[in-house]
Amino acid sequence: MSSRDSILAAVARNQPEHIPLPEIPAFFSGETDVLEKFTSVAVSIGSKVFRVKDLEEVKQVLLKEYSGARRIVSAFPELADIGEVYIAPATDPHTLANVDLAVLPAQLGVAENGALWVTDVQLPMRVLPFICQYLALVVPQKNIVPLMQQAYDVIGAQEYGFGTFIAGPSKTADIEQSLVLGAHGARTLSVFLLE
């Protein structure tokens, strides 16, 4: 018998009587102002948050905040004058190692934890939001939901090869519980809440 079959047989033999799957309750969110909540949580986990009218304003903030950035990659054609806006699908991801700033769209944000949902449907390369030194994510204000439950309601049966929630800059506290930002991923995260 293959390991697969013997494992499955042992599991079938040993699993208890069927216990039904519970309904997921409607959890209490309580927040009247999700943007306010999102902002305060995101800031508390090390993100910078900007409320902006349009991509032009995003550009102005980026130029000021990341004036030292040499290689900028973005997924917005509107930002073509400050960086590359196209990465060929066959590109070797290792060639992104020198990206200073990546500017990418997020589908939605979650107020309770400051996380933003990004999938490879919008990402030119999966590794981009991790390998860049600095990351900026742009999300429509109307797409901020209170809790993870609502986030997964929106995500639903969405199709993607890879998707990720990003909450703040990469971090570690492995050395004596001292928080250090910029472990292996992006050193900072700027979130733009678009009107």
Next chain:
Amino acid sequence: MKETKDHAALAEAFNADEPRVNWHDETLWFIRQKRDKAAHTVADWELLRETASQIKHNVLSNLHDYLLQFEANAKANGIIVHWAADAAEHNRIVHEILQKHGVKQMVKSKSMLTEECHLNDYLSEHGVEVIDSDLGERIVQLAKEPPSHIVLPCIHKKKEEIGDLFHEHLGTPAGMADPQVLTEAARQHLRETFLTRRAALTGVNFAIAETGEFVICTNEGNADMGAHLADVHIACMGIEKIIPERKHLGVFLRLLARSATGQPITTYSSHFKKPREGHELHLVLVDNGRSIQLGREDFRNSLKCIRCGACMNTCPVYRRSGGHSYHAAISGPIGAILAPNLDMKKNADLPFASTLCGSCSNVCPVKIDIHDQLYKWRQVIVKEGYADTKKTLGMKAMTQAFASPTTFQLAGKAGRWFMRHVPFAVSNKMNPWYKQREMPAPPKESFGEWYLKNRKKKNE
């Protein structure tokens, strides 16, 4: 093989340095407090825990079908699925994948399963170099030690010791112990690793039967850096990591990081559904004793564990004996339930490394009855003749004090009763793991009239 020392002996060695033990104790308690604060920000925390617990009960009762469903969906997504009955088969499968691709160097992100299987040792014996990329894991790897905690692998290490290691291996200046500087040095060193490794191995936090995708949670971004740069991504998971539907992540991701470190969520919660165009994504489903544990009615709930580490951070014994004293890949209260399933004789001491105070069960996000199971293991171990005399004596004293298990149905209740009425018996020599100190105060809510009365008296 060398006879391993038991928990009591190892804990005694750890306790030789009192200030260090106090530091370890306080650091973990600090994390426990952060967990409390995070939990209190969620209005429905208890409802969340209950829901998570019920989902996990359903998973265990339907695991056979969920595994089949997951396998079918993962395959349809283009993931190559493997099954490993035990650690040896797991290691062999991983090695074969690496051999097929001619890979001699691999980068690995945190996976307690590969610790359990001793994958690094196996691969190094077969000429494959593994670099652990989680900062804490890299630190213990350089120190040639196993992780002492499932979430915080080097929580037992002082920054000066880490500075010395980095000085020796990564060339940081002698005496440099600033966490910021050391982390930056590790970032540079590991970035080089990520950019040059053709194979990456990761763990799995959740695997979704409905969609065939799996989720990995990290703060550092190391799993993603490894997986998205390598030609081959190998993900290894225990068969109990399955959850039924994608939307259930909305429950578990709310609990995991809050319970682990007090963060609202980990920095990255990455969902891997399909391989990158033109690349291979392998998934190894590992049993290694889990199907046996599933059949142990009293202990199967241990398979609900989502590896948050909260039970360790809160455990008075763990905090004062250190993770290495458990001599098992998974330490602390949950480790003490899982380890005897794998080897009852070798791990017979572990269920005794507890005060049965119940704090672990109180914080567990999936409501595992941890301290009850520890109590039950003691009975099994004594009955099977694996307990040594000293432990059996302590056990007998306890058993006598309880007179009848039906009088004190819950082990936690019994433990608290015991501490309340005969605390000296818990902190005396009969209790082999607790030599240095008087018992910590049991949780306030379970104190009862006796304590209140006595405190009043004391204050008068």
